[in-house]
Amino acid sequence: MFYTIKELIEQSKAYPSVAELMIATEIDNTGRNKQEIRQLMERNLEAMEASINKGVAGVKSLTGLTGGEAKKMDDYLQAGNFLSGDLVVTAVRNAIAVNEVNAGMGLICATPTAGSAGVLAGVLFAIRDRLGLSHDQQVDFLFTAGAFGLVIGNNAGIAGAEGGCQEEVGSASAMAAAAAVLASGGTVEQASYAVAITLQNLMGLICDPVAGLVEIPCVKRNAMGASQAMVSADMALAGLTSVIPTDEVIEAVRRVGEQMPSAFKETAEGGMATTPTALRLKEEIWGTDDK
Amino acid sequence: MAEVRFNSVFDIIGPVMVGPSSSHTAGATRIGRVARNIFGEQPEKVTIYLYGSFAKTYHGHGTDMALVGGILGMDPDDTDLRNSLKIAYEKGIKVGFVPKTDLTEHPNTTKIVLKNSEHKLTIVGESIGGGNIRIVEIDGFKVSLSMSHPTYVVIQNDVPGVVASVTDLLNREHINISTMTVRRNGKGSQAMMIIEVDEIRHSIETELKDLPNILSARYFE
Numbered sequence: 363m364f365y366t367i368k369e370l371i372e373q374s375k376a377y378p379s380v381a382e383l384m385i386a387t388e389i390d391n392t393g394r395n396k397q398e399i400r401q402l403m404e405r406n407l408e409a410m411e412a413s414i415n416k417g418v419a420g421v422k423s424l425t426g427l428t429g430g431e432a433k434k435m436d437d438y439l440q441a442g443n444f445l446s447g448d449l450v451v452t453a454v455r456n457a458i459a460v461n462e463v464n465a466g467m468g469l470i471c472a473t474p475t476a477g478s479a480g481v482l483a484g485v486l487f488a489i490r491d492r493l494g495l496s497h498d499q500q501v502d503f504l505f506t507a508g509a510f511g512l513v514i515g516n517n518a519g520i521a522g523a524e525g526g527c528q529e530e531v532g533s534a535s536a537m538a539a540a541a542a543v544l545a546s547g548g549t550v551e552q553a554s555y556a557v558a559i560t561l562q563n564l565m566g567l568i569c570d571p572v573a574g575l576v577e578i579p580c581v582k583r584n585a586m587g588a589s590q591a592m593v594s595a596d597m598a599l600a601g602l603t604s605v606i607p608t609d610e611v612i613e614a615v616r617r618v619g620e621q622m623p624s625a626f627k628e629t630a631e632g633g634m635a636t637t638p639t640a641l642r643l644k645e646e647i648w649g650t651d652d653k
Numbered sequence: 654m655a656e657v658r659f660n661s662v663f664d665i666i667g668p669v670m671v672g673p674s675s676s677h678t679a680g681a682t683r684i685g686r687v688a689r690n691i692f693g694e695q696p697e698k699v700t701i702y703l704y705g706s707f708a709k710t711y712h713g714h715g716t717d718m719a720l721v722g723g724i725l726g727m728d729p730d731d732t733d734l735r736n737s738l739k740i741a742y743e744k745g746i747k748v749g750f751v752p753k754t755d756l757t758e759h760p761n762t763t764k765i766v767l768k769n770s771e772h773k774l775t776i777v778g779e780s781i782g783g784g785n786i787r788i789v790e791i792d793g794f795k796v797s798l799s800m801s802h803p804t805y806v807v808i809q810n811d812v813p814g815v816v817a818s819v820t821d822l823l824n825r826e827h828i829n830i831s832t833m834t835v836r837r838n839g840k841g842s843q844a845m846m847i848i849e850v851d852e853i854r855h856s857i858e859t860e861l862k863d864l865p866n867i868l869s870a871r872y873f874e
Contacts, residue, residue: 363657363660365657384662387662388661388662388663391660391661392660392661393852399662402663402667403662403663403666405669406663406666406667406669409669409730423673424673424715463672464672464673465672465673466672466673467671467672467673467678467715467718467734467735468671468672468732469669469670469671469672469730469732470669470670470671470672471666471667471668471669471670472667472668472669472670472675472679472783472784473665473666473667474664474665474666474783475675475783476670476672476673476674476675476678476679477673477674477675479672482666504666505662505666507665507666508662508663508665508666509662511665511666512659512662512664512665515658515659515664515665516657516658516659520659520665520783521782521783523782537665574706574709574710575673575710575714576672576673576674577673648709648710
């Protein structure tokens with residue numbers, strides 16, 4: 363098992379890839395065999411792809427607060443006249459799709475949580491065709507992301523209630539950036555820099571769900587996480603590095619999470635959640651407190 | 654290094670689940686499912702008490718549908734979860750929700766009471782995040798079950814020799830016990846045994862049930 367990014371990099375040298383290190387570690391920790399482990403991950407991959415397709419076709423959440431915007435992004439993408447590159451727009455569309463499906467009680471794969479499920483799926487299925495990733499390579503992408511996610515989870519956290527959105531969408535975005543670097547032929551060191559760049563850029567991001575629901579601003583925060591992952595991966599692949607070592611950045615995320623007031627940790631007591639419109643929506647959805 | 658909380662890649666990538674919230678939806682489904690599995694059959698009447706955050710937001714998060722779906726035997730990835738209230742109604746199961754203001758140890762707590770003409774089961778569960786749960790009470794027995802290890806829940810007559818016969822069976826099957834808890838309501842009545850084992854193996858639920866004085870045995874993976 364690896365507990366730091368430094369250990370992950372060192373240990374991965376003994377394996378053909380980070381994905382293979384992750385699988386070997388999983389065999390050690392759970393006693394499951396390689397075939398079982400790969401099959402479990404294949405199921406996650408299938409669920410991710412299905413959730414994108416469903417969201418792009420158009421869904422509505424239970425409350426009606428979100429939904430239908432992945433379809434709008436898809437129309438925009440198909441029209442071909444956009445500012446950022448097609449892969450970024452595709453990643454954004456995918457991420458919105460998954461989180462709209464999540465809000466509509468549809469099937470998603472939590473990566474690392476349900477509220478941040480759009481980021482990794484968004485990035486993977488945006489770059490898959492460009493990179494020509496085979497089925498096995500797509501499964502490896504998830505093992506790679508999981509390896510970096512384990513280190514972030516164990517040294518900082520993956521729950522908005524504990525450390526704000528920086529630990530949910532932030533973790534997801536960092537995982538996606540690292541996996542994208544390796545899928546593009548980058549080195550594990552470059553993947554580590556992509557994690558550091560991403561977490562620095564998302565540091566301090568609060569969790570402020572309107573009416574306590576995983577909808578606003580979560581859906582679009584996933585879009586942001588997916589696009590940041592793409593940009594971080596490009597920076598790392600271009601040879602940009604991080605002066606602050608990745609493990610120190612992760613440690614800083616933990617500290618910021620601890621210092622963050624509880625109003626910004628999924629309690630819906632701050633940020634977007636306490637805007638006048640959010641308070642009105644909350645009352646419309648839940649009724650008054652003494653109901 | 655703060656604390657090693659995640660050991661498996663599937664703690665980070667997964668579970669596949671119905672949204673929107675791993676604690677309010679996936680965790681709630683798992684609590685309902687455990688209740689149903691221990692009860693062992695379809696209940697006629699279900700009363701669900703909700704505490705803390707569950708009491709405030711159970712409707713919009715789909716916690717109500719998730720709990721009932723679990724009680725119907727659904728898993729967190731069952732896309733029929735959103736129809737569970739209707740399905741329960743069609744099966745003639747009476748379902749009631751009672752939001753409570755009492756303070757509980759954990760903000761996401763529920764007490765589920767399942768009944769039919771012969772049995773009644775009361776189970777208290779907490780949804781502790783990321784779809785993980787803890788069962789803290791079964792029929793008045795205080796327990797602490799994470800259901801994250803393979804676990805057997807056995808109800809038996811409180812007579813001598815039952816525990817030995819169970820551990821003997823596990824021994825013969827080369828199954829190593831990691832923790833074991835034995836509780837009883839009163840001398841000579843019924844007792845409950847909760848056995849967490851090390852590795853995922855084939856279930857010996859049927860063999861356990863066939864032992865003398867065992868009233869029920871359930872296996873959770």
